Amino acid sequence: MKTIFLIVSFLLDGILSRYLPIHGLFTPLFTLISLITVYPLFNGDKTSYYKYAFVMGLAYDLLYTDTIIVHAFLFLVMAFIITKMVIVLSDNYINLTITSIICIIIYRFLEYGLLLMTGNMVWNFSYLLASVYNSLILNIIYSVLSSMIISFISMKLKAKRRRFI
Amino acid sequence: MYNKRRKFDPRYLLILIIVIIALILVVLAFALRKDRNLSPIEKIGKDTSTMILKVVGAPFDFVKTKLTEIKEKDNLYKKYKKLQNKESQINNVISQNENLENEVKKLKEQLELNTILSDKVFLNATVVTRNVGYWYEEITIDKGKKNGIEKDMAVINSKGLIGKITKVSNYSSNVKLLSNSNMSDKISVKIKIDDGYVYGLISKYDSKTNTYTVEGISQNVDIPKGANVVTTGMGATFPSGIEVGSVNKITTDNFDLSKVVEVKASVNFNDLDYVTVLKRKGK
Numbered sequence: 001m002k003t004i005f006l007i008v009s010f011l012l013d014g015i016l017s018r019y020l021p022i023h024g025l026f027t028p029l030f031t032l033i034s035l036i037t038v039y040p041l042f043n044g045d046k047t048s049y050y051k052y053a054f055v056m057g058l059a060y061d062l063l064y065t066d067t068i069i070v071h072a073f074l075f076l077v078m079a080f081i082i083t084k085m086v087i088v089l090s091d092n093y094i095n096l097t098i099t100s101i102i103c104i105i106i107y108r109f110l111e112y113g114l115l116l117m118t119g120n121m122v123w124n125f126s127y128l129l130a131s132v133y134n135s136l137i138l139n140i141i142y143s144v145l146s147s148m149i150i151s152f153i154s155m156k157l158k159a160k161r162r163r164f165i
Numbered sequence: 166m167y168n169k170r171r172k173f174d175p176r177y178l179l180i181l182i183i184v185i186i187a188l189i190l191v192v193l194a195f196a197l198r199k200d201r202n203l204s205p206i207e208k209i210g211k212d213t214s215t216m217i218l219k220v221v222g223a224p225f226d227f228v229k230t231k232l233t234e235i236k237e238k239d240n241l242y243k244k245y246k247k248l249q250n251k252e253s254q255i256n257n258v259i260s261q262n263e264n265l266e267n268e269v270k271k272l273k274e275q276l277e278l279n280t281i282l283s284d285k286v287f288l289n290a291t292v293v294t295r296n297v298g299y300w301y302e303e304i305t306i307d308k309g310k311k312n313g314i315e316k317d318m319a320v321i322n323s324k325g326l327i328g329k330i331t332k333v334s335n336y337s338s339n340v341k342l343l344s345n346s347n348m349s350d351k352i353s354v355k356i357k358i359d360d361g362y363v364y365g366l367i368s369k370y371d372s373k374t375n376t377y378t379v380e381g382i383s384q385n386v387d388i389p390k391g392a393n394v395v396t397t398g399m400g401a402t403f404p405s406g407i408e409v410g411s412v413n414k415i416t417t418d419n420f421d422l423s424k425v426v427e428v429k430a431s432v433n434f435n436d437l438d439y440v441t442v443l444k445r446k447g448k
Contacts, residue, residue, distance in 0.1 A: 011217075011218065011221050013297055014218050014222075014293075014294045014297055015218070015221060015222045015225055017294060017295050017297045018222065018225075018292065018293075018294065018295050018438075019225070019229065021435035022295065022302070022344065022372075022434055022435050023372050023435075024435065027299060028297075059214070060297075061196075062207060062210045062211060062214065063210075063211065063214040063215070063218070063294070063305075064294060064297035064298055064305075065297065065298040065301055065303075066201075066203065066207070066211070066303075066332050066339060067196045067197055067298075068195075068196040068207070069192065069193070069196055070193055070196050070197060071298075073189070073193065108299075111298075111299075111300065112300065114193055114197070115197065115300055117190060117194075118190070118193055118194040118197045119194075120197050120300075121300060131299050131300070134299075135299075
């Protein structure tokens with residue numbers, strides 16, 4: 001289920017970007033958000049989780065940004081941060097929202113910092129800030145919705161398994 | 166005494182961390198290089214994934230087209246009336262155009278010119294993905310090397326210039342948009358004034374107002390508001406005569422030496438579905 005969910009989020013990222021304004025209030029970051037919501041499905045298997053994050057980053061690089069390993073590295077860092085945050089924050093929708101907000105902020109700052117350090121961007125704080133708040137609304141909604149869907153499907157699957165036993 | 170382990174010096178750890186960070190930065194700097202060509206594996210991966218994305222996006226496209234059709238149906242009568250007025254002028258324009266084309270052809274023959282700056286070949290393409298990385302200001306189109314697309318070709322839509330090709334794989338390409346705030350290539354443009362043209366360079370783009378800033382214009386020239394801004398054809402990438410926008414505001418630079426013109430972009434960068442790639446003839 002986790003693989004399907006990650007692939008769907010990844011494809012939605014690309015498809016929605018075609019219909020939403022480039023710098024509008026609804027910038028999708030569904031691949032990153034799916035990494036947050038999908039983590040409980042790994043049952044604490046961090047190695048496997050990091051592998052998934054790395055592969056998703058590679059695919060993101062290849063299809064969306066043509067930057068070989070930049071997002072693979074970034075997603076790996078984000079996956080590490082998510083695993084640490086999950087230890088601190090308990091499992092509920094408010095904490096999920098907080099985790100999503102923090103992850104979006106860190107991800108944008110890291111990505112911008114990398115581009116800045118490698119001479120691909122000029123320093124513009126308002127642009128960086130805009131990128132953060134433009135990514136918040138849609139992605140928070142997606143994180144809550146996707147978490148609901150995942151827990152619903154997980155419950156159904158568990159019930160099915162119990163019936164078989 | 167012999168079993169005593171040597172202590173790991175924290176200084177080495179610091180050096181190791183610095184070296185690793187430096188290495189990561191070097192690798193990432195290479196990955197983010199603008200003029201980097203795609204490797205064969207990347208090309209195959211990109212072509213395959215572009216095709217998948219095109220198939221997955223087809224139902225969404227269908228819904229969008231239907232919605233646009235419904236919207237446009239309301240304005241059908243207004244559009245019909247507008248076109249009816251224009252129809253009377255079309256024959257006149259067509260004959261004028263044919264006449265001008267003949268004249269250009271004759272002049273080229275007389276001057277033994279193979280190509281002129283405005284000569285171009287058109288290749289139509291559909292947008293597959295658009296600016297997913299937020300900062301990159303790029304779109305991916307479904308035409309590539311096999312369709313005759315090459316690096317640095319100009320890309321337009323029905324409204325005007327939108328950018329240039331930066332990366333090409335076999336069946337897809339990337340277009341860097343002019344809305345890129347870090348636009349490194351200064352584009353040469355000309356503004357129509359009463360007795361000819363005045364030349365300048367696009368220096369930046371403001372996404373909030375959808376305007377370009379054109380610099381390098383003499384202080385002594387009078388520029389009317391609303392004047393048309395088109396490419397000059399100077400430089401290797403853009404053919405001449407492609408619409409860029411219209412003059413919105415005229416100010417002077419900090420030293421009062423030259424004029425700075427704010428140009429309203431003719432293109433809406435938020436609505437790019439179909440584009441045309443221009444190839445200069447003889448390139």
